[in-house]
Amino acid sequence: STQEKTPQICVVGSGPAGFYTAQHLLKQHPQAHVDIYEKQPVPFGLVRFGVAPDHPEVKNVINTFTQTAHSGRCAFWGNVEVGRDVTVPELREAYHAVVLSYGAEDHRALEIPGEELPGVFSAWAFVGWYNGLPENQELEPDLSCDTAVILGQGNVALDVARILLTPPEHLERTDITKAALGVLRQSRVKTVWLVGRRGPLQVAFTIKVPRPRKRLTELLFRTATEKPGPEEAVRQASASRAWGLRFFRSPQQVLPSPDGRRAAGVRLAVTRLEGVDEATRAVPTGDIEDLPCGLVLSSIGYKSRPVDPSVPFDSKLGVIPNVEGRVMDVPGLYCSGWVKRGPTGVIATTMTDSFLTGQMLLQDLKAGLLPSGPRPGYAAIQALLSSRGVQPVSFSDWEKLDAEEVARGQGTGKPREKLVDPQEMLRLLGH
Ligand code: FAD
Numbered sequence: 001s002t003q004e005k006t007p008q009i010c011v012v013g014s015g016p017a018g019f020y021t022a023q024h025l026l027k028q029h030p031q032a033h034v035d036i037y038e039k040q041p042v043p044f045g046l047v048r049f050g051v052a053p054d055h056p057e058v059k060n061v062i063n064t065f066t067q068t069a070h071s072g073r074c075a076f077w078g079n080v081e082v083g084r085d086v087t088v089p090e091l092r093e094a095y096h097a098v099v100l101s102y103g104a105e106d107h108r109a110l111e112i113p114g115e116e117l118p119g120v121f122s123a124w125a126f127v128g129w130y131n132g133l134p135e136n137q138e139l140e141p142d143l144s145c146d147t148a149v150i151l152g153q154g155n156v157a158l159d160v161a162r163i164l165l166t167p168p169e170h171l172e173r174t175d176i177t178k179a180a181l182g183v184l185r186q187s188r189v190k191t192v193w194l195v196g197r198r199g200p201l202q203v204a205f206t207i208k209v210p211r212p213r214k215r216l217t218e219l220l221f222r223t224a225t226e227k228p229g230p231e232e233a234v235r236q237a238s239a240s241r242a243w244g245l246r247f248f249r250s251p252q253q254v255l256p257s258p259d260g261r262r263a264a265g266v267r268l269a270v271t272r273l274e275g276v277d278e279a280t281r282a283v284p285t286g287d288i289e290d291l292p293c294g295l296v297l298s299s300i301g302y303k304s305r306p307v308d309p310s311v312p313f314d315s316k317l318g319v320i321p322n323v324e325g326r327v328m329d330v331p332g333l334y335c336s337g338w339v340k341r342g343p344t345g346v347i348a349t350t351m352t353d354s355f356l357t358g359q360m361l362l363q364d365l366k367a368g369l370l371p372s373g374p375r376p377g378y379a380a381i382q383a384l385l386s387s388r389g390v391q392p393v394s395f396s397d398w399e400k401l402d403a404e405e406v407a408r409g410q411g412t413g414k415p416r417e418k419l420v421d422p423q424e425m426l427r428l429l430g431h
Helices: 016-028 045-049 056-069 088-094 123-130 155-165 178-185 200-205 210-225 230-238 347-366 378-387 395-410 422-428
Strands: 008-012 033-037 074-077 097-100 120-122 147-151 191-195 242-246 249-256 263-274 281-292 295-298 333-335
Touching: 008 016, 008 088, 016 033, 016 045, 016 056, 016 347, 045 056, 056 074, 074 378, 074 395, 088 097, 088 378, 097 347, 120 123, 123 155, 123 178, 123 295, 147 155, 147 281, 155 191, 155 242, 249 281, 263 295, 333 347, 395 422
Parallel strands: 008 033, 008 097, 033 074, 097 333, 120 295, 147 191, 147 295, 191 242
Antiparallel strands: 249 263, 263 281
16 A cells, blocks of 8 residues: 555654654665654754753764754654644644654642742753753843752752853863853852752662663762772862752742842751652651752653643643553554653663654554555645745754854854854744
């Protein structure tokens, strides 16, 4: 049948999940055509906007994604927000199958009094700010205080603590934005506390994400067991910046400054563990501790947003209900990455998971479970987008922006100076 000969497939989201799903489909099916839709004008999701600027080696996956995008059977369409510019039913009409890989962009609220005070941010927004995510460029965090408190002890919390405490000259040759570097140069933050509800062993051994578990455990053991050499001892004695972990503490309230205008501290309830193994829970002991600080960053987890009323959504877990990537009760609709599994796991986990979704889709295709007959693919969507005044950004457009960013970084020894204004990007492309 036609669909088996030239299946038209689209993927929503161009982070690791989107690109790895596309890669699998193109490799395993010699005729498949894959269009990747992305709401940002630029590709790569959290590889560009999440991964810390001082971990450039993690971003090497971009080379593989670029190879995928260069396939004659793959196209990238940035600046197209699914759910706003085009709907999921429209995509399902135009393609034989649709894969949702749009990540987990919502952060969980603290749900405590004082959360709305100036000086309180989600760690997510802070990461987006220093990594050039357009919607977070207005954040302008005030770093004139000497203590910051991060609520949460996962890998994002560790990244944020590191960026706050790294001497700015060590970030100068990374792709951190010029604006963020400027603010960090003026920073007076000397102490960062990472607050967690449970204890070191729970963080270190029972959470499900291997990476922070490994990192944090290594860090804990190194700090606890290694004696500093003479040079390190001198450095530590004179070090102006420090961080620490506060275990068994649960946030109760963000405390206001005397004039009530901004955050001045966090009230923490001391907790203790009850139960054994998997059933262990942190319960309050009744003791309270106030931790003064001028900056509060909450990093207690992310969740996905529903993208379209026609797509089933589990709002409690913040994921699309699915069985191995097949969206429940909607034939021809699939999901991969964080929107499928929830926001845990590194890029490698996302890769395995996306290959699996690709495999399920191809199985269904082979079994004749996808619509038969030809589908118009991008031709139909292009017409819709143009009637709505939406101008997609192609992969070769992105390569022009990429070259511009690299050129702007050259003068200052940075790998790139990211463009942070979508309007400017579109202007540079003559859109
Ligand atoms: P994402 O990467 O979020 O991609 C989703 C894409 O969908 C985005 O480009 C988004 O713009 C797009 N999108 C959203 N909504 C729409 C819509 N409506 N229409 C069209 N497009 C849409 N992993 C590592 O291995 N190493 C690290 O060092 C590391 N550091 C990290 C640091 C941070 C701060 C975070 C948050 C994560 C980090 N990770 C790291 C984890 C890694 O980023 C994730 O495993 C991976 O990005 C998840 O892939 P994804 O494609 O599901 O989601």
